[in-house]
Amino acid sequence: MSVVVMKFGGSSVADAEKIRAAAKRAIRTRRAGHQVVMVVSAMGDTTDHLVDLARQVSASPPKREMDQLLVTGEQVTIALVAMALEEMGQPAISLTAGQIGMVTDDVHTKARIKTIDVRRVREQLDAGRIVIVAGFQGITAGGAMTTLGRGGSNVTLVAVAAALRADVCENFTDVDGIFTADPRIVPGARKIDRVSYDEMLELASLGASVLHNRAVEFAKKYDVPIHVRNSRNFRKGTVIVAETEGMERIVVSGVALKDKLARVTLRGVPDRPGVAARIFHAIATRNVVVDDIIQTVADDRTATVAFTVDLGELADAKKVVAELCEQLGCAAVFEDNLAKVSAVGVGMRGHTGVAERMFAALAAAGVNIQNITTSEIKISCLIDRDQGKQALRIVHDAFELGAKKRSRRHAKK
């Protein structure tokens, strides 16, 4: 009997009615002849509410206690989903991370899964039950509660599917799947049928945040295809899979915009070995997450080192940079009005002229490119934030992503 693992996020289990709808959907799959595991998140804004409670009693809650608190959110949902299933006549059992032996390391609030003992789940499935697993949570070997960090429920989904060697792994959200661009900005954006793990990783890190990167990395590692689909309809969504040959014919799969970026430029940095390492070590120590790094040699003895950060990180970056400038004798410039538009596609590897096409389209529309970064499957342009949305639409059009499927395959090998 094939195993289907279905994950329902917080908005899909936000109240009794939605819980019943998720339960019905699982029963439908069960009655189609599959063994069903459901992975569920905390209801609606429960986690925010718990975080708020914690803030009311502590300015900096110990992380162990934060995890002890937060895991209750998912535990409430699993019990309610099991009750809803039983009420509909479907045998069911809810299991916490401790009960399925989802063992993690002890890095509280962002633990990593080490092992899953799925014997318990298999027993229950073989007894005809739907098994409901609490997402986002784990347990240390010593029995402490942990949480898996942002996007943690999707990590649970993939981990459970991998451990069970599931045939299908479905991630239910409130959108129809992954789109060629954010439909709120690009009205002609089209749903993508299949996308590779690597493309999804680039798209997610660029702001198309249906799935957090850790879940996708996990899925790639264990080769678990994830079907992202809408919990409110029965349409096919987007399947995230390993790269296949057919994908190479599609040069660009999607475009994405990250529109709250800032740039820090350090001028007059002594050009000697180890300086860059020292700078970025200092920045990492303060937990400032750096987006892209651009280094250029200014003259014989000094270099210009620049990097971009999320706007929200700028205040922290300023503090550490001020200290660095004092130590190194350099000067800093801060810009807080930038955005980055990117085109992503595994097909780019085998094709030339892709970057060119993107630059030309932006230039024709009068969008000034302030910086360019590339990876094997991605081209990114740093631009003014004011032009961000316009630039996204231009690049989307340039690669004909909104047109019918046939015309996306414009590249000939």
Added chain:
Amino acid sequence: MSVVVMKFGGSSVADAEKIRAAAKRAIRTRRAGHQVVMVVSAMGDTTDHLVDLARQVSASPPKREMDQLLVTGEQVTIALVAMALEEMGQPAISLTAGQIGMVTDDVHTKARIKTIDVRRVREQLDAGRIVIVAGFQGITAGGAMTTLGRGGSNVTLVAVAAALRADVCENFTDVDGIFTADPRIVPGARKIDRVSYDEMLELASLGASVLHNRAVEFAKKYDVPIHVRNSRNFRKGTVIVAETEGMERIVVSGVALKDKLARVTLRGVPDRPGVAARIFHAIATRNVVVDDIIQTVADDRTATVAFTVDLGELADAKKVVAELCEQLGCAAVFEDNLAKVSAVGVGMRGHTGVAERMFAALAAAGVNIQNITTSEIKISCLIDRDQGKQALRIVHDAFELGAKKRSRRHAKK
């Protein structure tokens, strides 16, 4: 170092401010040189809210899932209390039932504790931490969550205190202790300093419900004195202890009223062996809880069997009695307007004239006694509900319970 176990009920941890107050109180005890364990309940009406959620998805939630759901209430509180303590500079750690090895049987929603492995608690206490234990919950040997039923957090308090051989076991509530009568009905009621387990059991079953009987029975079994006190002040409350010689001088410790009683009378019951057993077996099978039983022989061949039940049980009682009457050929009479006033005291054992004094006082006030039941340490009179509160005040006065301590010791040996 002495160990103090302090229990805070739902109303004493209902919000952030109250949680901080409870934390401060524990720190005060810690700084006085004791090792401190806190046992806490779910915040305010959290449990009711969870039960309501369950009802929204299921008319009859499976008990295992109900427990999986309900234990989250206490888990939230322990984490928040630990955070509040740490915020105040006091090292602390929260522990669930699973984490302290509080193993119960698998009777969900009213489990009984089998063993506690307190090594974990001792380790943490010895490391200088305040340990916060989740009340009301347990875990089966197989790892399923259980709850201990009504009054469960007090059972946890006593069980933890017994297992740790604690020096002090404090139960914080929103009243000053146990009173000679309900002060809302008897304005002259006085706080009792010491009361025996047996007296407390009788008083609790008669409606003075500060502590549920299961907790008191547990305390009696393991000889754990419980100090019931007010979380809003530092006054001494009532200590519930094993019977001591001094107590015997106090004939009546308190009076209590149970004022929602109904009586079922079966007339013409065949007077042959085994009939009463058959009747009460049928009643027990339907989970109707019987208060008192009164049986009298009516003539040579039939008997009259009467029993009292809580008013809330009357509907169920009527159903089973209707079936019984059909089978046995007897007739039933139902009365739903009764109350029971009782006097309780271990000193009664060695003294005569106690019942007499109570009957005489009630008669003088024109209160008609419909039935009398007694135990070694209790005398109860069944009366009209309309006269219940008046009767309570009369009996309280008759034993001079409102007067100064000295005059309670009216009996001479």
